[in-house]
Amino acid sequence: MIKAVMVMNTQGKPRLAKFYDYQPMEKQQELIRSVFSALSSRAENVSNFVEADAIFGLDSRLVYKHYATLYFVFVFDSSENELAMLDLIQVFVETLDKCFKNVCELDIVFNYSKMQTVLDEIVFGGQVLETSSAEVTKVVEEISKLEAASNAITLVPKTVSSWRGR
């Protein structure tokens, strides 16, 4: 199963951090830091795997991909295939690309919750449930529509009605 997904920039600022087994907040910060220090010491054009046993405990592997200013990191155990995880990062980034049209770091910074929706559609409670980026895009759009609809109905009338209701 997947233990954690992180997106961080090359300065070590986290842009997304999701842990699938509960970690206390301090621990999360520590993990992010140690992952970053492991990644930043690696040269370009080397393999995308890092031995993560020291950071995440036994039977942990880490796969990362470096796009422009961002690191995409997946941490998982022996129930996942390393190369498949690498492909999954690709799927994740492709989906983001479809959602934002040429995704860049700023898109991710400003659309935090949308990125989270995308990830939630791909990885569910540590398990990969969807590997097709078209399918994910469809669902994400559906959810945004639903959100917009619920907000549009409510925005102006809601405040007034709730005010009147009181």
Added chain:
Amino acid sequence: MAGSSIMETLFQRTLEDLIKGMRLQLIGESVFISKALEEIRREIKSTDLHTKSIALQKLTYLNSLHAVDMSWAAFHAVECMSSSRFAEKRIGYVAASQSFNESTPVLLLITNQLRKDLTSVNEYEASLALECLAKIGTVDLARDLTPEIFTLLSSSKVFVRKKSIGVTMRVFEKYPDAVRVCFKRLVENLESSDPQSLSATVGVFCELAAKDPRSYLPLAPEFYRILVDSRNNWVLIKVLKIFAKLAPLEPRLAKKVTEPICEHMRRTGAKSLMFECVRTVVESLSVYESAVKLAVAKIRELLLEDDPNLKYLGLHALSIVAPKHLWAVLENKEVVIKSLSDEDANIKLESLRLVMAMVSESSIVEICRVLVNYALKSDPEFCNEILGSILSTCARNFYEIVMDFEWYVSLLGEMSRTPHCQKGEEIESQLIDVGMRVRDARPELVRVARSLLIDPALLGNPFLNRILSAAAWVSGEYVEYSLNPFELAEALIQPRASLLPASIRAVYLQSIFKILIFCVNSYLSQTETLADWEPKVLDSISDLASVRAPIEGECEEAFNPRVLGQPSADNSIEDIGNVDDGDGQTSKFVSFSKNGFTRESIANLLNLVEVAIRPLSRSLEVEILERACNILGLIEVLKREMPAVFQNEKVLEKEELEVLKLIKLMNDAFSEELGPVSVSAQERVPIPDGLVLKDNLADLDEIMGDVKLPSASSFSLESPYYGHRMDPASSNVQSNEDSEASNESMSLLAEHRKRHGLYYLPSEGNGTISNDYPPANDLKSVDTNQDDTEDFVKLTAQSLVSKKKPNYAKPRPVVVKLDEGESVPVVPKKQDSRDDLLSGAVRDILLGDDAEKLSSSIKGKEKVNMDPLDSKENMHDMENSHHRKTTSRRSKQQPHRKERGRTSLEKLGKEKEEHGGKVKSKSSHRHGRQKSRQKAEGSSDVIAQTPVIPDFLL
């Protein structure tokens, strides 16, 4: 209130505003965050859910990326979850799944909300609830929501169904009894035509099987069908992972899946699937030669790829295959060795592991030589990896692989000198360990220790301190093997030794003490024996020594007296040596007398040591102070008692005999051999009566708090006393007592050793030293300029392929091993009780399935010896369980089940009474049935261990 609510709503900053603001902020991030947090705290209290939810969303963001605590907002999250508007509900759910954990108190409040949303017609709402449950599901939630999950498992909406499949993982883990309800539907999804559900189901089974593969063996036919039919790589990878776990348990299954797996391996274009096939074969099907051959061929393809990922995985697969099929590694050794110089640290590490896997008795010398040269050139981190793996490989199983300890000991010395070496502790312990275990290695060990000790450059490197400490200990303990003890003593008192930390300095001093005793003892016993026969020779020795002494005195910092001494005195000393030989002395003795235990040299040594040690008698460190004073005391005694000896060797009067006795005693104490101590030795010492070991000493501090003195002041107070002692007149009595005391302690030590002799090893093997064997790495030590890689390839070609063992000039020396208690006791792995429960439940269901539909054979077997009563009961229970499965809405809570279990037990009891005599046969029959179940599963012991789960199928 209302007004403020509107204002808040209209002017509230959204998450986007927050993020923008943070990017533009000029006041510093933490200040900005605390301001935003203030705002959030205010907004979140709003009665307007919209305002509340936006505030919660901002808080969730800050929590996730900026480590802001949000546990205080748990109730607000629950409120948002209950909103009827999707956007707000979603924010609530995201916040809950991010911040809730087992100990969140409001968790109890969300059960009904989750139930409501799980049954919602809106699939996205159901999905939110499922996601939340998958993340934070607790025992209670899992138990209470099992019926809803069961319904969703057969939902017509794939979007919800796949997530409900995913959530079963968490539900089963938390509440194993959910298996009884949901398992069948989960299995049904294995046959689903929908790829997403199938993929999710296989994923769940992969996780389940990883924890307890045996329980899922009955599902093998389903998995096999998927393996053969599916064309989805993701699904295939997961099925392969399942088979990798199942195959070792059932050889027939392994045989059956081998061919399809090989077929996939040949045909697939996806590297991920190919690699998974390879891994499955090398991990679990390594007995099938043809499959392994194919896998190794595929590994080779991976190794030749340019992509570092594939190369790394190829090496990784090789290291899995290595223990069983070393030929696979040997076939690819060029690649492996080239990879040692790869720029990628992962690849380097993997190839290092593989190189160490190739090591054998015959190749170790060469491989280590090249690796050490390699370590010299690589970056510090990898250098230490290399050294570490050499050390651990060689030390494995009591140096099993090392044939030639002289080589190994000199290798240890060489490794210590590697510039980046940080393995001081390991080298330290191995130097000492080899010294204690391998008698034959001691001469070389002392030689290595000498060369480490006399090098002043090593003293400045803190990583080598521990090694120097070991070297000092070795040189003191095994000084009798030294060619030149004087040189050792000089090395130990060199001025730069003051750079060492106190604890190691103390070891140095103790070693000096031992060396002094040894030298003086050798001298005295020499004069004792020689005095009667060859007075003239001795005169000539002392003459020669007196010639030599000034030279030595001048050049004592050069630490190379061997070279110095040779040109002037060699010939005549050789002569004396011969004379000695004629007198029947051992050859060992010759080498010492060669170095001249003469009156002059001993006196010289004493002076030298005294000058060097004197300042230490004012040291602030207790250990140093004490040991320095011991040495000074000894020197004073010797100086006082010895003049007679020095002046006239022929006359041995009573006094001298006393000195002789004293020195002999101390020498005896020191030459008692130390052996390796078993790790359990301490346990075997009986605890004396009245000794309370487990007393809590915490309150000791309170009592002793004011008694404790700062060590520095207490000892500097005493130093005048020591200074006073230097006055020769008054010191006599003092030092006499002193040495007597130390003498006493020596004998005490000897006595102690004798008494506890059973914990030290009896010496074995013979102590003869043969110097005819040349050190291994002297043979070809100069060809380092060559390219290491090529060199390495060549030598592995030579040494690995040729299977014949090289002819060693001498047999492998004895390595002392304790027969028991030296291996670390292996704690048997205890399975998690929850896992046990889960697998027990799964087994029940699966076997229940079998009993119901497929395996009539097992049932038949049961029927043969089934008495009517039991079969009735069986039927009854079967009905029960069936009933239970269909009427899923009825929640099955723990107390309920227990009650049921009890009632059935009571019923049993009644029946027992009724059928009086039948009881025995019945219970034995139950055993029989259990056995048949075990057979059906191919397991024998696991079931017997499963804890008592009320088993409805019985």
